[in-house]
Amino acid sequence: MAQAREPQALIDVHIHYSQDAWAMLPPPEAIKVLRQAGLKKAFVSSSSDDGTQMLLKIAPDLIVPVLRPYRRRGETGTWMRDPSIIPHVQSRLEANTYAGIGEFHAYGADADTPVMRRMIELARERKIFLHAHSDADAVERMFKHDPQALILWAHSGFEQLETVRAMVTKYPTLWADVAHRNDQAPSGNLDPAWRQLFMDFPERFMVGTDTYTPERWHYVVEHASYSRKWLSELPPDLADNIAFRNAERLAARTLGQ
Numbered sequence: 001m002a003q004a005r006e007p008q009a010l011i012d013v014h015i016h017y018s019q020d021a022w023a024m025l026p027p028p029e030a031i032k033v034l035r036q037a038g039l040k041k042a043f044v045s046s047s048s049d050d051g052t053q054m055l056l057k058i059a060p061d062l063i064v065p066v067l068r069p070y071r072r073r074g075e076t077g078t079w080m081r082d083p084s085i086i087p088h089v090q091s092r093l094e095a096n097t098y099a100g101i102g103e104f105h106a107y108g109a110d111a112d113t114p115v116m117r118r119m120i121e122l123a124r125e126r127k128i129f130l131h132a133h134s135d136a137d138a139v140e141r142m143f144k145h146d147p148q149a150l151i152l153w154a155h156s157g158f159e160q161l162e163t164v165r166a167m168v169t170k171y172p173t174l175w176a177d178v179a180h181r182n183d184q185a186p187s188g189n190l191d192p193a194w195r196q197l198f199m200d201f202p203e204r205f206m207v208g209t210d211t212y213t214p215e216r217w218h219y220v221v222e223h224a225s226y227s228r229k230w231l232s233e234l235p236p237d238l239a240d241n242i243a244f245r246n247a248e249r250l251a252a253r254t255l256g257q
């Protein structure tokens, strides 16, 4: 007799719980949404980091904390030239445990500023990853500063598939999430070229929703279903890798678990 399959275990690596979401969705409600989506874990970062800490406190089994360098919304385009970011990041790193620093935004030469370089050093000292919303150029610059950097490439940089392929080929410690892009499964079904990329690099890709505005929280459960659907078209081992194992391994590596 055929048995009903358990729903695909899933880790969402791209959740934000920023200040403007706190009133609409207080911490217990936010956790409820993540549980409704059936997530095994969620990588969470927020502006300010207090949002992440609130969720971590009530659901330590579920939340993988990532330190966003922004203290408030609106620092996306200026932080890499703002030296006051460094003492802020440092004091948070000393006070709490994080799997990574990010998600931050940096394009091209943004990755060369003294603030950015210092942040790459701070990640290296702690052997934690950088969650970078960056073009391929900025990612290349980050690896120039630290060839051993662990980089989780947000949205796979919104780059073309062939660029993503070239980057994961070149850098063995580059992982990529496919958050907020749907070319991997444009009509809900897996795109053949992406399927081949996943087959060729089974340990590098992860899924994420990206709740960059409070309204995006309404989409977390639906996004989990969407991910489960296209993942089901892959061989089970590969589906598990992309769905949760790659994320689990990266978290274990950086949190030392």
Ligand SMILES: [Zn+2]
Pocket (backbone or CB within 6 Å): 014, 016, 103, 154, 210, 211, 212
């Ligand atoms: Zn994001």
